[in-house]
Amino acid sequence: MELIELNDIRKTYDMGDVKVPVLNGITLTVAHGELLALMGVSGSGKSTLMNLLGCLDRPTSGEYWLDGREVSQLLSDERALLRNRKLGFVFQNFNLLPRTTALENVAMPLTYSAGHCSERESRRRAEEMLRRVGLEDRAGHEPSQLSGGQQQRVAIARALINRPQVLFADEPTGNLDSHTSEDVLRMFVQLNEEDGITIILVTHDANVAAHARRIVRIQDGLIADSASGGAQ
Amino acid sequence: MSVQGTFRTAAKALRRNPMRAMLTTLGIVIGIGAVIAMLEIGAGSSSAVQKGIASMGANVLLVMPGTTSSAGVSSGAGGMVTLTPHDCEVIAEECASIGSIAPVVRARAQVVYAGRNWVPNTMYGTTAAFLDIRGWTLAEGETFSDTDVLSGNCVCLLGQTLVRELFQDQSPIGEDIRIMGVSFRVIGVLASKGANMMGMDQDDLLLAPWTAIKFRVVSGTLSMGNQSISSGSSSSVNTLSDLYNSPPTFYPTKSDVQTADNPTLTRFANVDQILATARSTGEISSAIQQVTETLRRQHGIREGQDDDFTVRDMTEMANVLTSTTRLMGNLLLCVATISLIVGGVGIMNIMLVSVTERTREIGLRMAVGARARDILRQFLVEAVALCLTGGALGILLGHGGSLLVRKFLHWPVETSPTGIALAVLVSASVGIIFGYYPAWKASRLDPIDALRYE
Numbered sequence: 288m289e290l291i292e293l294n295d296i297r298k299t300y301d302m303g304d305v306k307v308p309v310l311n312g313i314t315l316t317v318a319h320g321e322l323l324a325l326m327g328v329s330g331s332g333k334s335t336l337m338n339l340l341g342c343l344d345r346p347t348s349g350e351y352w353l354d355g356r357e358v359s360q361l362l363s364d365e366r367a368l369l370r371n372r373k374l375g376f377v378f379q380n381f382n383l384l385p386r387t388t389a390l391e392n393v394a395m396p397l398t399y400s401a402g403h404c405s406e407r408e409s410r411r412r413a414e415e416m417l418r419r420v421g422l423e424d425r426a427g428h429e430p431s432q433l434s435g436g437q438q439q440r441v442a443i444a445r446a447l448i449n450r451p452q453v454l455f456a457d458e459p460t461g462n463l464d465s466h467t468s469e470d471v472l473r474m475f476v477q478l479n480e481e482d483g484i485t486i487i488l489v490t491h492d493a494n495v496a497a498h499a500r501r502i503v504r505i506q507d508g509l510i511a512d513s514a515s516g517g518a519q
Numbered sequence: 520m521s522v523q524g525t526f527r528t529a530a531k532a533l534r535r536n537p538m539r540a541m542l543t544t545l546g547i548v549i550g551i552g553a554v555i556a557m558l559e560i561g562a563g564s565s566s567a568v569q570k571g572i573a574s575m576g577a578n579v580l581l582v583m584p585g586t587t588s589s590a591g592v593s594s595g596a597g598g599m600v601t602l603t604p605h606d607c608e609v610i611a612e613e614c615a616s617i618g619s620i621a622p623v624v625r626a627r628a629q630v631v632y633a634g635r636n637w638v639p640n641t642m643y644g645t646t647a648a649f650l651d652i653r654g655w656t657l658a659e660g661e662t663f664s665d666t667d668v669l670s671g672n673c674v675c676l677l678g679q680t681l682v683r684e685l686f687q688d689q690s691p692i693g694e695d696i697r698i699m700g701v702s703f704r705v706i707g708v709l710a711s712k713g714a715n716m717m718g719m720d721q722d723d724l725l726l727a728p729w730t731a732i733k734f735r736v737v738s739g740t741l742s743m744g745n746q747s748i749s750s751g752s753s754s755s756v757n758t759l760s761d762l763y764n765s766p767p768t769f770y771p772t773k774s775d776v777q778t779a780d781n782p783t784l785t786r787f788a789n790v791d792q793i794l795a796t797a798r799s800t801g802e803i804s805s806a807i808q809q810v811t812e813t814l815r816r817q818h819g820i821r822e823g824q825d826d827d828f829t830v831r832d833m834t835e836m837a838n839v840l841t842s843t844t845r846l847m848g849n850l851l852l853c854v855a856t857i858s859l860i861v862g863g864v865g866i867m868n869i870m871l872v873s874v875t876e877r878t879r880e881i882g883l884r885m886a887v888g889a890r891a892r893d894i895l896r897q898f899l900v901e902a903v904a905l906c907l908t909g910g911a912l913g914i915l916l917g918h919g920g921s922l923l924v925r926k927f928l929h930w931p932v933e934t935s936p937t938g939i940a941l942a943v944l945v946s947a948s949v950g951i952i953f954g955y956y957p958a959w960k961a962s963r964l965d966p967i968d969a970l971r972y973e
Contacts, residue, residue: 343966343970367890370886372888376886376887378970385535386536387535396888399889400888449888
């Protein structure tokens with residue numbers, strides 16, 4: 288059983304009179320421990336695909352098996368639970384809570400977990416995650432006191448706190464300079480290799496995609512090309 | 520998400536923008552503060568008004584003897600001779616709802632001082648409690664004591680009209696006046712009260728210990744006539760028994776000589792009415808019930824037999840009192856409602872701004888696993904926390920304000936625990952009512968749109 292199986296996924300946006308098809312039958316398999324890059328130009332449908340994969344949205348039709356479970360028709364509360372337990376997100380603009388310390392930002396998803404852990408336990412786990420991204424000495428800093436790269440690493444720590452099976456990164460280096468981008472991307476590779484976390488990078492940048500083991504190109508809502516990447 | 524966690528998150532979110540949280544709360548602070556201050560000042564003035572009306576006699580109960588009829592001719596109210604001073608003592612001891620109580624013996628007689636005379640409109644024999652019951656005060660001198668009542672001392676208090684008629688500008692204190700040939704010393708003068716609601720001059724009055732009036736001035740009858748005119752016969756024999764006047768005619772009439780030889784010291788003492796106060800306006804009905812029960816037992820009236828007395832209250836005045844209180848209450852309620860609505864709209868406004876401003880945060884929270892109801896709860900708790908904090912500050916502000924008013928303006932102020940409880944309840948409900956729409960709006964956001972919101 289593969290971790291992710293998409294079977295003829297279609298997504299059509301209903302804009303009143305006009306129906307806008309965005310995904311036109313995507314079939315894709317992602318195995319455990321893969322480091323995958325979804326590539327495509329703006330408007331190709333790669334963000335929509337990521338939203339579907341991340342259970343933020345439901346496909347119009349098609350099947351989506353995640354870890355052995357059909358999740359395409361789940362209700363929004365069930366999807367929220369799924370996101371909390373199995374999925375992690377890293378965004379282009381970091382999306383950290385302003386005026387909130389790095390530690391609290393990292394611990395935030397735990398407040399929505401079903402089995403509540405104690406304040407002390409959340410702190411401990413958040414500290415551990417910060418250590419993993421190399422920011423243990425910045426735990427008390429607020430986002431405004433951190434550099435872009437550091438902010439993105441805090442966001443990665445936040446995405447990892449619930450030990451997700453899949454980590455989605457939507458243009459994770461879009462707001463970073465090339466040097467910091469390299470750091471962040473190395474961290475993804477490291478997480479993938481050392482901890483076996485499945486990572487899906489969404490990007491339009493070939494340099495970013497080059498770090499992935501496999502590159503899936505999306506064009507006009509269809510998979511144009513799926514090839515092994517040039518990483519390492 | 521645990522309740523505790525929700526509160527922590529709300530507190531953190533509010534702390535991120537303390538200035539705005541404070542300004543938002545200000546609406547509620549002022550609203551609740553105004554309500555508390557108004558309630559306390561209002562309760563104070565309301566009870567001052569109540570006291571004022573009560574001093575007009577709204578709490579007063581009047582116990583009158585019953586009526587008799589003979590051959591179909593009724594003697595009218597108070598025709599029976601059934602109330603005794605002992606009844607008065609028993610009522611005072613046994614009726615919990617009765618505040619003070621005084622027996623009243625009425626008389627009508629000529630009062631003489633130096634060359635002048637006057638027949639006061641009202642001449643009451645009573646106890647010192649009478650002044651408390653009516654809320655009357657003395658302009659000068661002092662009132663008579665219980666000892667004066669027990670020993671039937673001939674002392675009296677005069678009303679202003681009587682003083683004017685008998686003494687003109689002279690002070691009457693310490694002077695002796697004569698009532699039906701009995702000398703009474705004036706020990707006090709009552710403060711002026713003007714006319715009562717029926718237009719009767721309340722200053723045309725003489726008060727004395729009831730024992731003195733009963734046994735030295737009035738005979739045992741309930742005659743309201745001018746006793747100075749009708750009782751001339753008793754002075755035909757010159758004996759000490761004059762002091763006790765003629766005994767009631769229950770016994771075979773004695774000849775003048777017999778009477779002179781064996782002065783009858785029978786003190787069959789009835790009183791014309793009993794005046795009492797209920798402890799509060801609310802206790803009037805229970806007071807009436809207790810007095811009725813006590814008197815029925817005291818008079819040995821069996822089940823099914825009619826009372827030989829009647830108890831009356833001042834319903835008219837009590838009604839004025841209730842309607843005044845209700846009016847003030849409603850007035851305060853209007854002011855309170857308006858200020859709380861204004862405060863609530865302020866909260867709603869800011870919460871809506873906050874939801875818009877934090878759209879990305881909401882999207883993020885949803886992406887990491889917050890369900891719609893978690894978001895709803897978070898924003899609702901934030902609004903309620905704002906309102907409750909505002910309410911708490913408002914209570915302090917309002918209470919402080921009313922204390923200042925008491926200190927500097929000397930207005931009557933009453934702390935009202937119900938008002939405070941109400942304020943807490945109301946501020947929480949304002950938070951829920953006005954926080955619900957923004958919270959609902961937040962919870963309905965689509966995580967994808969919310970995350971992309973600029």
